[in-house]
Structure formats: structure tokens, C-alpha cells
Amino acid sequence: MENKINKKNLAEFLSIPLIEATKIEMAILYLLGEANEKSKKIYKTIIYKFISFLELRATQKYANHFFMMDFVAWEWGSVPYSFMKYVDEYNNTFLYFDYKKTLDNKIIFSLKNNNDYKKYFNWDYFSEIDKKILIEITDFILEDNKTVKELSNIIHEKSRxxxxxxxxxxxxxxxxxxxxxxxxxxxxxxxxxxxxxxxxEESCYKNDKY
Structure with missing residues (x-):
């Protein structure tokens, strides 16, 4: 059952500025749009890998963060923890895309009404470095139809x-x-x-709720 009391938008749930929450949505929208053009389904675990690789690449390139996002180390790699809670526990909604359970009880992300994402996507939320990273990681995630296991193995190999x-x-x-x-x-x-x-480390996003 949908939890009416706890339903919040992403900015409220993460306690971050709306512009930062919109940047998160815009990045995911870009991935979904590019995946849609390749007829590729994007499950929630791919979204989590995508966010983790953006953060890893931003750290490697300029010792900074791509999003205001907290992470945990799990067996299959890093997970954006509070974002995962937003998706898994509260049945919240996103402005620019949807997510829903499939018949086999998995969560899949998709464009709203199969829309043309380029009408809604806006590069203004990203710095020039961010733009390069977003394009690079999106291409990396989608190329060769990588599986979640393959992406996990790459995180294991690439992230000390x-x-x-x-x-x-x-x-x-x-x-x-x-x-x-x-x-x-x-x-x-x-x-x-x-x-x-x-x-x-001081500039890491800190969410003490979880």
C-alpha cells in the first residue's frame, strides 16, 4: 500500500536543495532517454550502478562529488543508500520519469508516457566537467549490454x-x-x-536518518 504520510519529493526526502534533486533526476533522465533509443530496459540496480560510477569518476577526475548522495558498501558494490530508500520504501514519485514493479517483482525505470526526453532534459544543471562525465558513464553503462553482475565486477576491480x-x-x-x-x-x-x-570527506553528503 502506498504510504501517504511519508510520500515526499526527492529534495524533501534527501533534505537537499531542489536544484540538486533536479540534477539527480536530469542525469537519470539522460540515461533513460539514451537507453530508450537503444530499446534497453533499465532496472533499479542499473540506476544504482550508474550513480555509483558517476561518483567514482568525479572523484577520480577532480576529487569531488557528482551528487549530494550517500553510499554504502555491499557485497555487489557501492549503493546510493538514501536514494535506494526513496525508491524501495516510500513509493515516491519522480518528476521526469516513472518507476514501477514488474510482474516478476523487479523495479524498472522508464520515461513518462514514453516521452521524448530531449524536450525535458536540460544541460544547465551540469558543469562542463559534469557533462563529460555524464556522457562517458552513460555510454559505458549502455555499451555491450552490460549486466548488473558485469558492472559489479568492474566496481570491484576499479574502486579501491x-x-x-x-x-x-x-x-x-x-x-x-x-x-x-x-x-x-x-x-x-x-x-x-x-x-x-x-x-x-568533509564535503560528503551526510544523511543521519539511515
Whole structure:
């Protein structure tokens, strides 16, 4: 049954500015639009991988975050935890796309009324670096019809941070993580590295509800 009391928009649920929530939706809208043109179905686990790869790439490229999003380390890779809660627990809605359960009880994301996403998508929510990352990761997710397992294996291989936080987990249900171990330094001295890592970790989105 739909939970009427807890139903919120994404900005309210995550306690983030509306512009930031819209950026999240715009990125997912872009993925869904490109997937639709390739007749590819996008399940929720692909969305979670997509968000994780955006964050990983942003960390690697400029030691910063792509979204205001929190992550946990699970066996199959990093998961955007509060976003997952929004999808799984409260049956909330998104402005630019839909998600629903299939007959086999999986959750699939789709464009609203199979619309032309380019009418609604707006690049203004993204910096120039963001745009390059969004295009790169979208192409990466969709190329060669990668499965969730393949994407998980790539995260395992590419992200030192996931391995570190998964190894030190206290429970398999939740283990907060960030991607600081994946920052690529360019000959900075140790003090500069510490400052960059501290800034990155201090600027991580923090949601104490979960």
C-alpha cells in the first residue's frame, strides 16, 4: 500500500536543495532517454550502478562529488543508500520519469508516457566537467549490454574504496563509505594530499536518518 504520510519529493526526502534533486533526476533522465533509443530496459540496480560510477569518476577526475548522495558498501558494490530508500520504501514519485514493479517483482525505470526526453532534459544543471562525465558513464553503462553482475565486477576491480569499506564492514546491511581512496593525485606532496582528502570527506553528503 502506498504510504501517504511519508510520500515526499526527492529534495524533501534527501533534505537537499531542489536544484540538486533536479540534477539527480536530469542525469537519470539522460540515461533513460539514451537507453530508450537503444530499446534497453533499465532496472533499479542499473540506476544504482550508474550513480555509483558517476561518483567514482568525479572523484577520480577532480576529487569531488557528482551528487549530494550517500553510499554504502555491499557485497555487489557501492549503493546510493538514501536514494535506494526513496525508491524501495516510500513509493515516491519522480518528476521526469516513472518507476514501477514488474510482474516478476523487479523495479524498472522508464520515461513518462514514453516521452521524448530531449524536450525535458536540460544541460544547465551540469558543469562542463559534469557533462563529460555524464556522457562517458552513460555510454559505458549502455555499451555491450552490460549486466548488473558485469558492472559489479568492474566496481570491484576499479574502486579501491569499495574494497576497503567492504573489508571493514561491521554488518552486511549497512556500511557507509565514500570514494576517497580512488582520488588520483598529480605529484602533490603529502600535506596537499591530506588537505584534498579532508576537503573531499568533509564535503560528503551526510544523511543521519539511515
Amino acid at each position: 574504496s569499495w574494497q576497503f569499506f567492504w573489508d571493514k564492514r561491521k554488518t552486511k546491511k549497512q556500511n557507509k563509505m565514500n570514494f576517497y581512496l580512488d582520488i588520483k593525485f598529480d605529484n602533490e606532496d603529502e600535506e596537499e594530499k591530506k588537505e584534498i582528502i579532508n576537503f573531499y
